[in-house]
Amino acid sequence: MKSRALLVLLAMSLLLVVLAACGNAEGSGDEASSSNTEESTSGEGNSESESETTEVLVDGSSTVFPIMEAVAEEYQKENPDARVNIGTSGSGGGFEKFAAGETHISNASRPIKEEEKQALEDAGIEYTEFEIALDGLxxxxxxxxxxxxxxxxxxxxxxxxxxxxxxxxxxxxxxxxxxxxxxxxxxxxxxxxxxxxxxxxxxxxxxxxxxxxxxxxxxxxxxxxxxxxxxxxxxxxxxxxxxxxxxxxxxxxxxxxxxxxxxxxxxxxxxxxFSRPLFVYVKNEAVENNESVYNFAKYALENAGEMAEAVGYVAKPDSAYEDALKKLDEIAGK
Incomplete structure (x- = not known):
């Protein structure tokens, strides 16, 4: 009787071991499936990040800032994926960043100085000047x-x-x-x-x-x-x-x-x-090779007059903006 009872006990123990092993296997499968889902989600997120539009970097004059801020706000409403970052380091500070390769566009409430031209030449940066509005200091x-x-x-x-x-x-x-x-x-x-x-x-x-x-x-x-x-x-x-x-x-x-x-x-x-022109300086290479910069620069020139008057400045004649757009397209090879 004792032998028979021992056999039954061994059989039940073996069955429990098999069931436990099956359960662990199923659990391992669930964990692997969950991990793969997270990796897949993470991969999709990275893909979306990489597909975002290149940020357009602008800096310079605080006087020009209200115009370009208004332009950027309207541009981003029409282009939700676009990102435009506008700083206010002053005309001189903006040109320093421009020459250092930190920006695509530089705002200025005065013409560029000779030493600033030289700094850009030394850095191998070609640029184009655009007058976008008039101001009464x-x-x-x-x-x-x-x-x-x-x-x-x-x-x-x-x-x-x-x-x-x-x-x-x-x-x-x-x-x-x-x-x-x-x-x-x-x-x-x-x-x-x-x-x-x-x-x-x-x-x-x-x-x-x-x-x-x-x-x-x-x-x-x-x-x-x-x-x-x-x-x-x-x-x-x-x-x-x-x-x-x-x-x-x-x-x-x-x-x-x-x-x-x-x-x-x-x-x-x-x-x-105290009547004076206001300027933006655009990096030629960025306009030619970066569609985001070209699109924003084009939008800015198309709307600068209207936005200038909206924030309290004075628009230039329509013909001036038409000429500027032609110049921009020439730079971009359009």
């Missing part, structure tokens, strides 16, 4: 400033020059208050800084040391809106966006007329010497 004071009715370039020179000897408004013109002036200026990498310095201070002139500098025009706006005695200068679009808290100072032009910046006076050139 605006001299602004606080809305509560009720004494500054106009300024001459000579007065601006006296105010902003390092050796001008101006501390209070009374130092600028007799009868103005003896209140200390607060100066806010774009930073030295800004094309607006370069343009203002050239027109107001001249080649040898130096800006006053106590001016607060910032590459961000919004910081300058905040500085002037926060003080009745502040003064600054920046692109017309930033003034237009903040008309309720800023006052644009009429500037005496070369005809002796005090002129306020607006679309008409900038377009006609009556607002001189």
């Amino acid at each position: 605006s001299i602004v004071v606080n809305q509560e400033n009720d004494w500054v009715d106009q300024l001459t370039v000579e007065e601006l020179n006296k105010m902003w020059s390092a050796d001008g000897g101006v501390t209070t408004w009374a130092d600028v013109r007799e009868g103005w208050p003896e209140e200390e002036i607060e100066f806010y200026s774009p930073g030295a990498d800004s094309g607006t800084f370069d343009y203002f310095s050239e027109v107001v201070l001249g080649e040898e002139g130096q800006i006053r040391q106590d001016a607060s500098l910032s590459e961000d025009d919004n910081v300058l706006v905040q500085g002037v809106t926060g003080s009745k005695n502040a003064i600054s200068y920046f692109g017309y679009a930033y003034y237009a966006e903040n008309k309720d808290s800023l006052k644009a100072v009429p500037i005496v032009n070369d005809s002796g007329e005090a002129v306020t910046p607006d679309q008409e006076t900038v377009q006609s050139g009556d607002y001189n010497p």
Whole structure:
């Protein structure tokens, strides 16, 4: 009896072992299947990432930024897969990145300088300049400033020059208050800084040391809106966006007329010497070999006039944009 019972016990044990082995095998199959699914999903994700449109890299002038930002927003609405990255390092900072091969397009509120041309030549980078809009560099004071009715370039020179000897408004013109002036200026990498310095201070002139500098025009706006005695200068679009808290100072032009910046006076050139063109510089090789850059550049030139006016600047004639598009197609070999 004992032998028989032992045989039964051994048989049952063997059966349990077989069943357990089968269960483990099935479990192993499930785990393998799950792992393969994850790998497949991961592979699909990588494939989608690789198929994304190449990012278009833009940097440079904070003055040109509102135009290109508006262009980029509309472009990406129409092209959901597109990616456009726009920085604001200032015109000079933008050209440095352009020459270093870090960007495809460089925004500028002044023409490229000789040393910047040389840096691009040394780097073997060919480029094309496009004028995309006009701007009226605006001299602004606080809305509560009720004494500054106009300024001459000579007065601006006296105010902003390092050796001008101006501390209070009374130092600028007799009868103005003896209140200390607060100066806010774009930073030295800004094309607006370069343009203002050239027109107001001249080649040898130096800006006053106590001016607060910032590459961000919004910081300058905040500085002037926060003080009745502040003064600054920046692109017309930033003034237009903040008309309720800023006052644009009429500037005496070369005809002796005090002129306020607006679309008409900038377009006609009556607002001189502060009417100026705005630029984008496009890397030729990128336009020729990168369809994403070409498509965005084309869209920008097609819509720059409309977008410029939408954000407060002045469009160039339609014929200017048509000529620019032809030039772009020539570069791209279209």
